Amino acid sequence: MQAKLTAIGTHVPDRVIDNHYFEGIIETSDEWIKSRTGIRERRYTKPNEYTSHIAEQAIRNMADNYGRDLSDVDYIIFATVSHDHIMPSMAAIMQHRFGLKQAAAIDISAACAGFGYGINLAKALIESGLHRKVLVVGAETLSKITDFNDRTSCVLFGDGAGAVLIEAAEESNIGQGISGAEGKYGQDLYLSTHSTMVNGELINASGKIYQNGRKVFKWAVSRMAEQIGVLLEKNQMAVDDIDWFIPHSANMRIIEAICKTAGIPIEKALESISVYGNTSSASIPLAWQLGLEAGKIKKGDKLLILGFGGGLAYAGNIIEWAG
Numbered sequence: 001m002q003a004k005l006t007a008i009g010t011h012v013p014d015r016v017i018d019n020h021y022f023e024g025i026i027e028t029s030d031e032w033i034k035s036r037t038g039i040r041e042r043r044y045t046k047p048n049e050y051t052s053h054i055a056e057q058a059i060r061n062m063a064d065n066y067g068r069d070l071s072d073v074d075y076i077i078f079a080t081v082s083h084d085h086i087m088p089s090m091a092a093i094m095q096h097r098f099g100l101k102q103a104a105a106i107d108i109s110a111a112c113a114g115f116g117y118g119i120n121l122a123k124a125l126i127e128s129g130l131h132r133k134v135l136v137v138g139a140e141t142l143s144k145i146t147d148f149n150d151r152t153s154c155v156l157f158g159d160g161a162g163a164v165l166i167e168a169a170e171e172s173n174i175g176q177g178i179s180g181a182e183g184k185y186g187q188d189l190y191l192s193t194h195s196t197m198v199n200g201e202l203i204n205a206s207g208k209i210y211q212n213g214r215k216v217f218k219w220a221v222s223r224m225a226e227q228i229g230v231l232l233e234k235n236q237m238a239v240d241d242i243d244w245f246i247p248h249s250a251n252m253r254i255i256e257a258i259c260k261t262a263g264i265p266i267e268k269a270l271e272s273i274s275v276y277g278n279t280s281s282a283s284i285p286l287a288w289q290l291g292l293e294a295g296k297i298k299k300g301d302k303l304l305i306l307g308f309g310g311g312l313a314y315a316g317n318i319i320e321w322a323g
């Protein structure tokens with residue numbers, strides 16, 4: 001049996017936060033944020049609005065696009081670093097909200113690579129014959145775990161959610177994925193609620209995201225450009241065979257640098273960073289949906305998705321859009 005991605009849906013909260021918002025909190029400017037990151041605005045949830053709420057809306061949007069019943073979904077993979085709570089899992093909450101009685105439910109922790117990891121796992125679950133219809137969700141309320149005293153990171157993050165459906169079919173539209181990690185850089189991007197050590201370094205127990213931006217930036221550009229080559233080779237494809245490149249939207253300058261190094265024309269890159277900021281596991285489905293809404297992505301187009309972030313971890317694949 002083959003795995004086919006058949007629907008996508010997204011949701012962002014209503015509250016728009018422009019760059020001027022930060023000028024009253026930290027020393028920064030709209031000009032710095034736009035020129036160094038490409039971010040013009042992002043969305044924040046309300047105080048009583050959590051990841052489960054926006055994920056639910058994204059799944060509803062996906063279900064509308066799918067147009068068929070979801071009751072035979074038999075597995076839910078939920079990628080997030082901003083859970084409403086660690087236990088029960090967000091996937092189990094979705095299983096209950098949608099009445100998916102047959103579905104197994106797990107959360108995965110792969111930060112900004114979570115959506116790519118989820119797609120690769122879903123494909124494996126279906127092609128092994130273990131499951132037939134898998135819901136993959138990437139959803140975040142990063143505004144709730146942002147350190148507003150840290151000007152190098154607080155301007156970056158936003159809230160948003162995306163969901164895709166992957167099901168058993170005669171023909172696959174999902175390629176051979178890549179998934180990997182370099183745990184030796186774990187201390188360069190972390191989130192912890194209690195004091196502990198990562199790779200021998202004591203980390204801050206603030207419950208907020210910390211990142212060594214410059215180090216992660218350099219790693220992302222060099223490692224991701226290399227992994228694009230690995231992914232293309234694994235699928236016996238060339239850069240020219242790709243219609244749209246959908247990397248994790250961490251920073252517009254990272255996207256431009258990856259494109260330059262990997263030889264991908266920047267016009268082929270789809271991003272969600274400019275209007276939604278860095279939404280971690282949700283950034284790829286959000287950019288994908290923006291590409292659909294703009295009429296760019298057409299049926300049969302080949303999309304190279306590539307997530308990277310905390311871990312440091314990465315995961316990607318090549319998907320032919322089913323239309």
Ligand code: UT7
Nearest residue numbers: 027028029032112151152155213214216217220250251309
């Ligand atoms: O999603 C997970 C993966 N995450 C990433 O991939 C993020 C990777 N990193 C980045 O996107 C960038 O490194 C940042 C956006 C975090 C920072 O941009 P940068 O161009 O690497 O800036 P920098 O850290 O080298 O700092 C340049 C200057 C510094 O001032 P000095 O030391 O040159 O005087 C910073 O203090 O910019 C200053 N700066 C700011 N100035 C105004 C840092 N943040 C701000 C700010 N407003 N918000």
